[in-house]
Amino acid sequence: MKLYYSPGACSLASHIILNEINVDFDLERVDLSTHITEKGKDFYSINAKGYVPALEINPGLILTENVAILPFLAQHDPKQDLIPPSGLGRAKVLEWLGYLNSELHDAYAVFFAAKLQLNEEEKQRGYATLDKVLTYIENYLGESDFDYLVNDNFGPADAYLFVLTNWSKVVQHDLSAFKNILALRKKVAVRQSVQIAMRDEGLIP
Known part of the structure; x- marks a missing residue:
């Protein structure tokens, strides 16, 4: 997985939960003033909404919005402590x-x-x-x-x-x-x- 983030933005919550579930993931910083990522990508081509967080689950499969990303990540907690299953x-x-x-x-x-x-x-x-x-x-x-x-x-x-x-x-x-x-x-x-x-x-x- 890869998290597109901006330092201190609401994407930090997704970053925290990624650390909690102890999975391998990549980070790519987004400049929200230019909408260019640190690797020179046009962020609008990744998330047309233009804001973070955006979670790339698999190449080309993007999930946005903390209200969706956070429970999606939390359900992968191996201890099953972060979110009840149902x-x-x-x-x-x-x-x-x-x-x-x-x-x-x-x-x-x-x-x-x-x-x-x-x-x-x-x-x-x-x-x-x-x-x-x-x-x-x-x-x-x-x-x-x-x-x-x-x-x-x-x-x-x-x-x-x-x-x-x-x-x-x-x-x-x-x-x-x-x-x-x-x-x-x-x-x-x-x-x-x-x-x-x-x-x-x-x-x-």
Whole structure:
């Protein structure tokens, strides 16, 4: 398999799960400003949507969108810990991936998609939207008896939440009020799969 990625982008979640399942895979970096890969390919010829992640499963067979890639990869976990094979447990993973993708990812995307720099009023509106979504997750974690989002096992939703909330530093958004989210982030950050992925993408020394 090959993962097309951009450092620190949402493709980092797929990179983490690839490390978790311990399979051989290649990485190819994409410059999202030019849409040219590090090997000189036109990324639009690989993924016409133009954004990462894109997972090449076999030559010419491409899967896109984290909500599809993450459960696809997680089901290859030899320990069967990352995602339940069926039933309500699997549905809860998909529920969280859908929420993170449609609500939290979109809330951060406002800061990255602006053609012009956001003015202070627009920034504050963006922060308010982020806080609203994060407050839901914070309260859920506070009421949950689980170690992670879905159950007591680390899974794709935890990887995705970790990657998205990394962006708070980039957009100068304060996470200090979200103690439960920070606690979960701390657990995720020390995983070997995360450390390796972030090192490979040049995000940490």
